Amino acid sequence: MARRSAGPQPYDFRRPIKLSREHVRMLQIAFETYARSCGTLLTTRLRAVSQLSLVSIEQVTYDEYLGQVGNPTLMSVVSLDPLPGSMLMEMPLTTALGSIDHMLGGPGGEQAERQLTDVELPLMKDLLKKMLDELRYSFEQVVEINPKVTTIEYNPQFLRTLSPGDAVVVATLEVKIGEIETLSTICLPFTTILPVLQADNAEGELSAAEQAARDLSRRNLTFGMASAPIEVAVRFTPITMRANDIVNLSVGDVVPLSHPASVPLAVTVNDTTFAHAVPGNQGSRLACLVVPPPKESLA
Incomplete structure (x- = not known):
């Protein structure tokens, strides 16, 4: 039986570079670890049975991502020191307000969508800090980061951390807190996460012959550097002299050091x-x- 040809494949010029299967798997492991640990954290902090599960990891443009999230919503801009760029952590307002209600001893449940008050905002920032600590721990096998919330916005259209056509990686998580189920997203700039994934996967992709060639090049480089002539x-x-003194120097003058x-x-x-x-x-x-x-x- 002849094998059918795969035929031409569609090419999206807006996304010329795509994550490989290995890169997606690395991110999947990191986000699944985050989902488990963050679910335990929320259960403990909110005193309500909570669970997070990874729904999908996809590559879209920044403009497409902003069109997918709700408005209004709780959008946190997170720095990823020492990596460049900022991550976006999006949480529906009903989830954020329900979490605050649990922290204050309330029953949680459905909440009217509104902006957080001056009393509620510090409570939410403290919870986000704990969640980001779990994210840092989950990404330790990929890259060491120190995520911190820098800005909180309620209208995603006001956030222009990237150009509309820039590629981003979006992880969608299902969040269950008590009886309430919502979807939350984490958006990573493609140019920030791709070099990390490539560097982490580079050594594992080398064959025995490639590794031997790299070792030989390293030895040759070491030998070449060791035998290079250096002046x-x-x-x-050194001493400091005035320009006039230097110009007037003549044979026989003594310059004290x-x-x-x-x-x-x-x-x-x-x-x-x-x-x-x-x-x-x-x-x-x-x-x-x-x-x-x-x-x-x-x-």
Whole structure:
């Protein structure tokens, strides 16, 4: 039986680069770990049975993502130090307000959609901080990050952290708190997460021959660097002179140096001192003898 040809595949010019299967799997493991740990956290903090589960991971444009989320909603801009760019953590307002109601001893449940008050906002930020701690722990196997909330917005259209056509990776999570079920999203800039995934997966993709070639190149580079000629200078302590004094110098003038006679000279490479020495000679050639650094340098 002849195998059917796969035929032409559609190509989206807005997303010329796509996540590989291995990269999606890495993100899936990280977000599933986050969902489990965050579900336990919410159950403990809210004193209500809570559960998070990963629904999907997809690559879309930033404009498409903003069109998918609700309005109004609780949108947190999160820095990912030391990574560049910002992550967006979106939570429906009914979930946020229900969580605050649980924290204050209430029954939770459906809430009218409105902005958080000045009393509720610190409570929500503290909960988000705990949730981001779980996210940091979940991503430790991929990359070490220190996520922090920088801004909270209720209208996603006011957030322009990226250009409309920029690619993003969106993880959709189903959130159950008590009897309430909603969908929450986490949006990562494609240019931020892709280099991390590629670097983490690079070593595992090398074959035995490729690894051997890399080791040989590393040894050759080490040998080449060790045998490369480097200009070394032995110097007195520099002095400062006025331009007029330098112009008027003539044969026979004496220029006093500030270098004490009992202090060794500096041995330098590219203005960096790496040893000390005293001057001398070896036969008919000038030479220097490397000595311990002066006591002032050791202090």
